[in-house]
Amino acid sequence: xxxxxxxxxxxxxxxxxxxxxxxxxxxTIERMGRAAGFVQVEGFATPTGLFIxxxxxxxxxxxxxxxxxxxxxxxSTIAEVNSLSRAFSEGSMTVDEMKLELERLRExxxxxxxxxxxxxxxxxxxxxxxxxxxxxxxxxxGITGAMVLILVSWLGRYPVPRVLQAAIGAIFAATLVxxxxxxxxxxxxxxxxxxxxVMTPGVAMTTAIRDLFSGELLxxxxxxxxxxxVFVAIATGVAVVISLGGR
Amino acid sequence: MLVQALIGFMGAITFxxxxxxxxxxxxxxxxxxxxxxxxxLTTRERWGEIGGVFxxxxxxxxxxxxxxxxxxxxxxxxLIPGVIPLVxxxxxxxxxxxxxxxxxxxxxxLLVSTGLLAGAVAAGIIIASSVSRMYSRAKYVRR
Numbered sequence: 275x276x277x278x279x280x281x282x283x284x285x286x287x288x289x290x291x292x293x294x295x296x297x298x299x300x301x302t303i304e305r306m307g308r309a310a311g312f313v314q315v316e317g318f319a320t321p322t323g324l325f326i327x328x329x330x331x332x333x334x335x336x337x338x339x340x341x342x343x344x345x346x347x348x349x350s351t352i353a354e355v356n357s358l359s360r361a362f363s364e365g366s367m368t369v370d371e372m373k374l375e376l377e378r379l380r381e382x383x384x385x386x387x388x389x390x391x392x393x394x395x396x397x398x399x400x401x402x403x404x405x406x407x408x409x410x411x412x413x414x415x416g417i418t419g420a421m422v423l424i425l426v427s428w429l430g431r432y433p434v435p436r437v438l439q440a441a442i443g444a445i446f447a448a449t450l451v452x453x454x455x456x457x458x459x460x461x462x463x464x465x466x467x468x469x470x471x472v473m474t475p476g477v478a479m480t481t482a483i484r485d486l487f488s489g490e491l492l493x494x495x496x497x498x499x500x501x502x503x504v505f506v507a508i509a510t511g512v513a514v515v516i517s518l519g520g521r
Numbered sequence: 522m523l524v525q526a527l528i529g530f531m532g533a534i535t536f537x538x539x540x541x542x543x544x545x546x547x548x549x550x551x552x553x554x555x556x557x558x559x560x561x562l563t564t565r566e567r568w569g570e571i572g573g574v575f576x577x578x579x580x581x582x583x584x585x586x587x588x589x590x591x592x593x594x595x596x597x598x599x600l601i602p603g604v605i606p607l608v609x610x611x612x613x614x615x616x617x618x619x620x621x622x623x624x625x626x627x628x629x630x631l632l633v634s635t636g637l638l639a640g641a642v643a644a645g646i647i648i649a650s651s652v653s654r655m656y657s658r659a660k661y662v663r664r
Contacts, residue, residue: 298595349598350543356595384541394539397605400532404558405611423539467614474608477540480601480646487647488654509617517621 278310279328279336281369284376286317286324287340288355292348292384293477296490299324302359309363321345321493321500346384346430347477354379386427394472395420402468411460414451415468422447423472436500437507444470444511452519470508475501522559529558529606537602546598549588553603557581561607571634571641574607578645581607586653600646609638 282303289299299319307315307328314329324340358375361367367375398419399412407415422443429439447469455462478501486494533554537547557577565573585599612635619628 294595295597347540349537349540349595349601351541352595353543353546353598357593360593390538390541393535395535396531397535397539400528400535400606401610403528404532404606463614463618467610471608471610472539474536474605474610476536476601476605476608477597479608480597480604483643483646484650487651505613509613512614513617513621516618 275330275334275336277369277373278312279326279338281373281376282306282310282315282328283324283326283338283340284373284380285355285359286319286326287342288351288376288379290319290321290324290342291345292351292355293345293481294352294355295481295484295488296320296493297485297488298352298356302355305363306359309365310369319493321496348384349477351379351382386430388424391423391427392420394423398422398468398472400468401471402464405464405467407461407464407468410458411465412468414454414458414460415465418447418450418454418465418469419472421450422469426473437503440473440504440507441511443473444508445515448512448515452515466512470512473504473508475504478504522562525562526555526559530555532558532606533602536605537598540601542598542602543594546592546594549592550599550602553581553584553588553599554606556584557603558606571637574609574638575641575645578604578607578642579648580645582646582649583652586649596650604642604646607642609635609642612638 285306286299286303289302296319300317303317303319303326304315307317307326311331312328313331316327318325322342324342325337327335327337329335355376358367358372362372395416395418399416402412402415403409425446426439426443429442434442448466451460451462451466451469454460455465478497482494482497482501485497530551534547534551536554537550542550557580560580561573561577563573564576568576581603582600585596585603588594588599589596612631616628616631616635619625619631
């Protein structure tokens with residue numbers, strides 16, 4: 275029983291740290307808890323903490339609290355936990371296999387790779403071109419965007435707050451583009467815009483909307499605030515460089 | 522138009538990589554993004570910028586819900602990259618520039634329009650996810 279409680283808790287924790295919606299976390303807990311043989315399963319998920327209460331058939335109640343201190347964007351872990359929990363509830367997976375898989379996912383965390391950062395630079399290129407830049411400006415934005423991603427993931431290894439990471443990334447991007455614009459004929463604003471967009475808190479933004487309107491007010495509001503803070507930090511970083519650069 | 526579709530595809534697929542979406546779902550996420558961006562471009566001439574973004578976001582969200590069911594993936598995997606090309610980054614940037622240039626009248630106008638554009642994306646996502654939730658709840662009750 276103890277082992278099963280730990281399993282349910284671990285699945286919930288993984289989903290929360292990877293930025294899943296609250297209803298998915300609670301549904302997964304419920305599904306796994308029932309499959310594990312508990313008669314009543316209560317889960318309460320917030321972006322910063324997870325509370326579960328599992329009622330065993332013999333009348334014992336197992337209650338656990340897990341504090342979530344940090345989170346990262348990792349959609350593939352959400353997808354994997356989702357399909358693992360379905361396989362588990364259909365009985366095609368044993369408890370030990372499940373435990374092994376979940377622990378592997380937790381070990382992996384949010385894998386950083388140069389490929390991710392370089393491909394991510396393409397996002398900056400796309401954004402510059404969406405807002406009307408030509409392909410050359412897009413290319414410069416793409417290179418800058420990839421460098422921003424590398425910088426931000428390097429900062430992520432130290433206890434630098436998320437908001438400060440975004441601000442530093444924006445300052446770096448704006449400064450770099452400003453100097454390139456002195457030499458090459460590119461539109462400074464369009465290029466900077468694309469390069470800083472790679473730090474868009476897309477996961478927080480989208481889950482905030484979905485949470486807010488499915489009745490999860492707590493998580494909806496706190497994730498909106500989180501996304502807004504990152505946006506303001508990016509804008510501030512760019513604004514600092516532009517006003518120091520004299521315009 | 523083909524170039525624009527390609528840009529939308531690239532925007533969605535690269536952001537899917539940034540948010541570490543499962544590798545096998547990347548092409549689908551890219552296609553949702555391309556679809557959204559093309560719809561946004563074609564409808565915004567007739568219905569204005571906000572209307573275009575709203576229609577595109579609704580289409581993207583419905584597509585994501587359908588794809589999620591068919592490919593047995595969380596909706597977020599397709600939804601987040603799909604709406605990325607619709608995020609009003611440009612108006613937000615211009616808002617900040619106007620504030621810096623002490624042009625507050627222009628800045629407030631831009632701020633409101635950025636807010637409305639973001640609201641249009643949110644409204645599209647809400648409509649699709651509410652409808653699909655109603656549908657899945659109806660199916661659940663019947664069983």
